Amino acid sequence: MTSPHAFWLAGRQATGADSFDVTNPYDGRLVGAVSVPTDAQVEEAVAAAHAVREEFAATPAHVRAAALDHVVRRLTERTEEIAQLISAENGKPIKWARGEVGRAVSVFRFAAEEARRFNGGEAQRLDTDLGGTGRLGLTRRFPRGAVLGIAPFNFPLNLSAHKVAPAIAVGAPMILKPAPATPISSLVLGELLAETGLPAGSWSVLTVPNDKMPALVQDERLPVISFTGSGPVGYSIMESAPRKHCTLELGGNGAAVVLGDYASEADLDWAATRIATFSNYQGGQSCISVQRVIADASVYDRLVPKIVAAVEALVTGDPADAATDVGPLVSEDAAKRVESWVDEAVQGGAELLTGGERDGAAYAPTVLAGLPDDVKLSCEEVFGPVMSLQKVDGEAEAYAAVNSSKYGLQAGVFTHDLQTAFRAHRALEVGGVIIGDVPSYRADQMPYGGAKQSGVGREGVRYAMDDYTYERVLVLTGLAL
Numbered sequence: 001m002t003s004p005h006a007f008w009l010a011g012r013q014a015t016g017a018d019s020f021d022v023t024n025p026y027d028g029r030l031v032g033a034v035s036v037p038t039d040a041q042v043e044e045a046v047a048a049a050h051a052v053r054e055e056f057a058a059t060p061a062h063v064r065a066a067a068l069d070h071v072v073r074r075l076t077e078r079t080e081e082i083a084q085l086i087s088a089e090n091g092k093p094i095k096w097a098r099g100e101v102g103r104a105v106s107v108f109r110f111a112a113e114e115a116r117r118f119n120g121g122e123a124q125r126l127d128t129d130l131g132g133t134g135r136l137g138l139t140r141r142f143p144r145g146a147v148l149g150i151a152p153f154n155f156p157l158n159l160s161a162h163k164v165a166p167a168i169a170v171g172a173p174m175i176l177k178p179a180p181a182t183p184i185s186s187l188v189l190g191e192l193l194a195e196t197g198l199p200a201g202s203w204s205v206l207t208v209p210n211d212k213m214p215a216l217v218q219d220e221r222l223p224v225i226s227f228t229g230s231g232p233v234g235y236s237i238m239e240s241a242p243r244k245h246c247t248l249e250l251g252g253n254g255a256a257v258v259l260g261d262y263a264s265e266a267d268l269d270w271a272a273t274r275i276a277t278f279s280n281y282q283g284g285q286s287c288i289s290v291q292r293v294i295a296d297a298s299v300y301d302r303l304v305p306k307i308v309a310a311v312e313a314l315v316t317g318d319p320a321d322a323a324t325d326v327g328p329l330v331s332e333d334a335a336k337r338v339e340s341w342v343d344e345a346v347q348g349g350a351e352l353l354t355g356g357e358r359d360g361a362a363y364a365p366t367v368l369a370g371l372p373d374d375v376k377l378s379c380e381e382v383f384g385p386v387m388s389l390q391k392v393d394g395e396a397e398a399y400a401a402v403n404s405s406k407y408g409l410q411a412g413v414f415t416h417d418l419q420t421a422f423r424a425h426r427a428l429e430v431g432g433v434i435i436g437d438v439p440s441y442r443a444d445q446m447p448y449g450g451a452k453q454s455g456v457g458r459e460g461v462r463y464a465m466d467d468y469t470y471e472r473v474l475v476l477t478g479l480a481l
Contacts (some may be wrong), residue, residue: 070192137474146173149177229249234249252407330361368388371390
């Protein structure tokens with residue numbers, strides 16, 4: 001029997017007294033055991049992060065950039081190995097796991113680039129009033145302090161990268177807490193960081209159980225929290241630590257709008273294929289997966305059979321098979337929850353067009369029409385391979401349908417009209433509007449985050465760097481300006 005995976009404590013490997021198993025949700029096989037830090041080890045990691053904060057903030061930009069470049073190289077070299085690991089612990093089809101590693105490579109590359117140009121300073125003349133004669137303001141950004149990064153299970157490597165890479169870029173110590181279902185990808189990231197020359201204590205990867213998190217969340221030595229996960233957990237974190245700076249990337253109820261001008265056969269084929277793929281591509285376990293399709297009445301009847309056919313053409317099964325499009329959910333309990341929500345909708349009067357069957361942790365890609373307004377699938381984030389179809393009359397009604405949700409992460413609008421695109425950008429209460437595609441598009445350098453109950457703050461490398469830092473002005477006096 002192999003030893004449990006060690007965690008990373010202030011840049012070095014360590015083990016605790018207990019461990020837990022990580023299993024493959026597809027077949028239940030053991031992926032590996034992971035060691036759990038003791039309370040004393042967690043305290044050691046936090047104390048080290050707090051102690052090194054000034055040293056790390058003063059680290060030359062070229063040192064931080066070189067460390068990030070190193071991770072880029074090593075992730076690239078180990079892409080297949082890490083993709084296989086993501087697929088095994090997450091159940092994600094290998095084609096999507098490879099894509100996730102590629103995205104993480106981009107995140108670290110963007111962070112290396114930003115580290116070299118961040119914090120250059122902005123000069124401002126202050127002699128615009130008499131009292132400012134001879135004075136110049138110089139504004140720079142400095143880290144707020146050590147960051148607690150709490151990562152989710154659905155993108156265990158890339159969403160860890162979105163917390164770690166910006167922290168390194170600005171010189172902020174990072175305590176990364178991976179999801180208990182998928183911790184091993186983050187531990188491999190620790191291996192790559194350990195190969196760099198970053199200061200001891202500037203980073204830790206702690207496989208802490210969820211019930212141990214309140215103490216970390218409330219620790220004043222960790223003034224910044226970056227959390228990705230469910231709304232109830234995210235808002236409970238913010239309420240329990242009201243004086244901290246929190247970035248919360250929470251749930252969504254992603255809508256794809258197909259307007260009347262998107263009407264050719266080629267248009268509808270493209271829309272149907274993209275909708276089918278990105279309602280199901282992570283088993284629907286993405287905050288920006290397509291959960292709602294809102295189509296103009298003029299195209300609805302032609303679009304629906306195309307969507308159903310595209311969904312039924314998706315290959316389900318073993319995530320290790322390169323042909324598989326849709327694998328299992330992260331656990332059988334997750335699949336049972338999705339099953340219960342679909343059953344509730346059907347019993348409430350929704351029409352099941354395809355899918356609706358569960359096999360262990362797998363749930364068949366599912367399409368519903370005529371969803372009642374009061375069922376969970378209408379109001380909440382399903383986080384599973386399920387979409388609903390809705391017919392609307394015109395652009396205004398479509399936007400109202402999108403905005404009826406309490407969530408507002410991203411929306412996709414299929415239109416060819418530039419004026420319509422700008423109206424959508426103004427009207428939709430979301431963090432991102434994607435024109436000509438599904439809401440599931442994300443470029444890792446762009447600002448990413450939501451409105452309403454989809455969160456607070458923005459990720460995307462440069463935007464996370466802003467969140468991890470604050471402006472400090474230096475006023476120079478007696479200058480001949």
